[in-house]
Amino acid sequence: MKIIHTGDLHIGSAHGNLPPEKSAQRKREILDGFCQLARFAKENGVSAVLIAGDFFDENGVAAEWKRDALAAVRAASPVRFFYVSGNHDVGLELGADLPENLFLFSQNHGWYSYDLGENITLTGADSRHFDTALAFPPRLARERYNIVVLHGELREILPAMQNRNVDYLALGHIHKPHREAQRLDARGVYRYCGCFEGRGFDEVGSRGFFLLQIEKGKLTDEKFLSLAKRTVWELPVDITACQTYTDVETAAFSATAQIKNTDIVKLVLTGSPSAGLRKDLPLLSARIDERFFHAKVVDESRPKLDYRAFEKDLTERGEFVREVGRYEMNEAFRAEVLDVGLKALNGEEIDL
Ligand SMILES: [Mn+2]
Missing domain, CATH: 3.60.21.10 (Metallo-dependent phosphatases)
Structure with a gap:
């Protein structure tokens, strides 16, 4: 039966x-x-x-x-x-x-x-x-x-x-x-x-x-x-090696290359790119979204920071980085604190 x-x-x-x-x-x-x-x-x-x-x-x-x-x-x-x-x-x-x-x-x-x-x-x-x-x-x-x-x-x-x-x-x-x-x-x-x-x-x-x-x-x-019309995907994209927005977009496109365009995609940026990388999330989201039924991009990457670069930085940013450097904490957590703090000081949107 x-x-x-x-x-x-x-x-x-x-x-x-x-x-x-x-x-x-x-x-x-x-x-x-x-x-x-x-x-x-x-x-x-x-x-x-x-x-x-x-x-x-x-x-x-x-x-x-x-x-x-x-x-x-x-x-x-x-x-x-x-x-x-x-x-x-x-x-x-x-x-x-x-x-x-x-x-x-x-x-x-x-x-x-x-x-x-x-x-x-x-x-x-x-x-x-x-x-x-x-x-x-x-x-x-x-x-x-x-x-x-x-x-x-x-x-x-x-x-x-x-x-x-x-x-x-x-x-x-x-x-x-x-x-x-x-x-x-x-x-x-x-x-x-x-x-x-x-x-x-x-x-x-x-x-x-x-x-x-x-x-x-x-x-x-x-x-x-399965008779599902669409599959939902969550795809990590390591952007550590990316130098420019174009690199980020290329990495994102290659991560989604095998996904059917009728599917739903959540792209998660990961890794530790250099602090100056322009990720342009609104543009990236729009570019990915037009390829699929629906897509969204979440940024969980944490910039690599060279503390020495901030040693003589007299702005609030420099003070903040030096202050965080004085506390004992594991490096992944420190990167997260620095990322959120620097974004806040830049007036950027924070995704916690
Ligand atoms: Mn249920």
């Missing part, structure tokens, strides 16, 4: 840190991603799609987003969708007209189980019953293949689920996927599926979902697949 483990889609969410029109586009793309997932499931003979919470971004998500997501579920029949709510959508009202192939876990029980066929049992607890459910873990039959779907933190979930005949613990909540399934106990494994698409600069790298194959009580195959 083929089963998809997904979650944390956050349909209806705006992508932070993007200009309004691009944020709105991302919002549509994420819903469209789910519609594609539903089609993928149908076309590939998937029996069940597990949605491990945060299907929608908030309880108050607009009606049309819910309607279109549920229409995609309905159109994918006979694929069955099993949805536990997460912390973001625990109070969500889905309305009365639910697709017949959508199954919930919130029937006023702590736990609810479904027989998926082929000796596989799926058990889950909705977020509103999370604490009670963990206090009274489910009784799972030893002779069944037991999947449990939950949304929450490992430190709460793992102690309650160990040594209880769980074979696969399908988790949602943490947005970074476990590409390798993690050992739960002598019998089972667990994993977070991660969010479906990166939605902010902190959600870097591949995002997707897991396609599991379970045969005769064993997980015989699993694949990490």
Whole structure:
């Protein structure tokens, strides 16, 4: 039997840190991603799609987003969708007209189980019953293949689920996927599926979902697949050797050369260039941004300072550098103090 483990889609969410029109586009793309997932499931003979919470971004998500997501579920029949709510959508009202192939876990029980066929049992607890459910873990039959779907933190979930005949613990909540399934106990494994698409600069790298194959009580195959429209990247660029703005731009372009122009990029300048280097962050940001769907540049480089050059400098800058030189501190921290202080004295913007 083929089963998809997904979650944390956050349909209806705006992508932070993007200009309004691009944020709105991302919002549509994420819903469209789910519609594609539903089609993928149908076309590939998937029996069940597990949605491990945060299907929608908030309880108050607009009606049309819910309607279109549920229409995609309905159109994918006979694929069955099993949805536990997460912390973001625990109070969500889905309305009365639910697709017949959508199954919930919130029937006023702590736990609810479904027989998926082929000796596989799926058990889950909705977020509103999370604490009670963990206090009274489910009784799972030893002779069944037991999947449990939950949304929450490992430190709460793992102690309650160990040594209880769980074979696969399908988790949602943490947005970074476990590409390798993690050992739960002598019998089972667990994993977070991660969010479906990166939605902010902190959600870097591949995002997707897991396609599991379970045969005769064993997980015989699993694949990490992605339908993400865009990937978010964070790329360090060492500018220590740069002498001019052109060098900085060249280094930035070469660091991003392999990245698709439809992706989202955060470029981090690092290293210790000479103090006089003109980095021109506004121009660099604009040049990088025009190459990608969206980009931003963060400067974490710290200038190399020759203290002797300030020995006879009678300005506030010289006094400041000499003063910092008198204290004991590690050199990386000293460089940071000098960088921030000199920027402040120059009236430059400080990024702490
Ligand atoms: Mn989430």
